[in-house]
Amino acid sequence: MICAFLFTCVAGWLLICPWLSRRPGLGLVPAIALSFAAGTAALSLDLLLLNLAHIPWTRFSVLSPWIAAAAAHALFGRRRWAPPMPRLRRPCFLEIAALAFSGIVLLAWVPYERLMPLNEWDAIMLWMFKAKAFYLDGSIAPYMSRAHEFLGNPAYPLLVPLYTTFLYIFSGSAADQLAKLVSPCLLASLAAGFYYFLRRYGSRPVAAIFTSMLAGVYMVDVAAFRYAGYADTAVAAAILLAAGFLYAWFYEGDYADFALAVFFASIAAWTKNEGQFFLAGFGALAAARLISRRIWNSSYWFTLAAFPILFVTPWVAARSVYGVKRPGELSGEMMRTNIASYGPTVKAIFEHAFTPAPPDAFGSRVWLFNLAFPFCLLAVFLYRRAGLDRRFWALPALACWQLFGVSLVYVTGPVNLQWMIGSSLDRVLSQIAPLALLAAALAFASYYSRAEARLEIPAEDGASLRKRREKARASPKKQRGKSQA
């Protein structure tokens, strides 16, 4: 299984190294983590394409395209495939504090995840069930033909189930306890990507502190460790990486950032329905930027079309081939009821995002998202003072778009609104919280870097400061005296 995770990193790196290897400030750990996120998508898509081509899934058939790609990179890649080497430095006090807090968070969650068997509802009903069925059948067809027998939603995209199937193929059994590791590993990708963007646009202490703050967001941890086997952490990682690289492209205009942004946004669409909504908003934003900057370079437009087609079309084709439909029909009456409750739905979303959860049995109130959303709101008001311009808006705009998408999903869903909000809203918001925190963190990083730059100016002692103040007080009088004369 460890080999399977390592191979995932290699496959992902092979796919994105032409763009990723030249990114400024990229360290070894973020490179591995981003490669892992890319590798999960690449291998799951690999399995789907093999299935559509009626090629049986074996270790050889699944791995051979990547072995061939590795050979091609080694022969013709001019060492662009080599990952960046780490540069170890002594951490400062703030970095040590961040590491200590992250360590406490991991001590609380990692043993719990390893201790608990696969048990949560959606993992058993949906994500891991599909993975097990695909592995036992050696194809997605038998499950799809029997989808009406099961309670799960067969229309959901298949990144998580098919990647888990890959792990089962690699390990030779449906080892669900090991497959649960996918969510924590994707959380590592999320955190490493978060750190990378902050490091790229800020200093090491800010990057370390805010990454540890992300690690301490209760609901993000719940999604990754308690709901291990769900797709929410995968969506959160893809959304954050896409938005981060889009921000980088907005500021620096480098094609490689643009390509990576489109790539990860397409992965989001291949992970869950919320990701498809994100891809729509992301595509509109990227296209608007291309048009407003009058960028008619065909490589940009081709990339913007090619990656979504690559990740979405095979699944659309598979759904058509296997006749997959969404379970449940939205009745007219339920639609009317849900639309009438749009206002309360939006209120519920904001309450969950901005206020602590109701007290539990012991009377303690847990902030599920800590201050991620309030900080994002604060950043929207203060970004100019932090030295950023309106390009910063890309991140809060994408977060708002996702919040809007959540409200739409709830209103148009075929089930009771209150039940749906109660059972899934916190998980869905956990996909957006890292993006909201990234916006706040980048604004803070900008403010911090400017302040650090000013530290190069020598400090003045108390006496000279008093003298300068007195001089400043005196000079207006002189000015006034001159004007009266």
Add this chain to the structure above:
Amino acid sequence: MGRALRRSQLSKDPAGDHPEPALRSLPARYAHRAALLAVFGVWVSIAWPGLSLQFATLDYWRQRLGGRTPEERAAIVDYPAYSVARRVEEVVPPAACVLFLAYTGPEHVNYYKTRFDYYLYPRRVRIAAGTGATAENCGYLAVFRDAPANLAEEPFRGVWDEGWLHHRLAPLEKVYSGPNLDIYRARR
């Protein structure tokens, strides 16, 4: 981000040609570091109740599951679905269909349906809360009685006729009998 300072933040010389940076007091110079520490401190203090709740949860489950095998842990956490599914798995072949007559609450029917689908795949699983349910081409019949704790939480609300059940099971061959599960199949 390492940006250059704005012109407005720099004091200018009278000619305006050589801007000089404004001198600031020592606390003002380090305000950003204090702000970072303050943000981090507030964040940790807000995160702490959630973390302490998680440590308590971990402690509870460690006491219950610590030192046990993965199968034993699954049997405890998913009681009685996991143990029942394992018994059915031993008796019912993978290509067969099994109909569960479940003495359980209506919401629990959905719960057990998802569990048995997961544990027993590729077997076809049908489940109903009552003795009268039927399913076409189902070679196996399992009579499942839920745990008392679950029934106390959500009582059985279907139709359970023991007389009719005896009558129905009489022509079948019993292939397994356990504390909360009996499995039958058609006589060959």
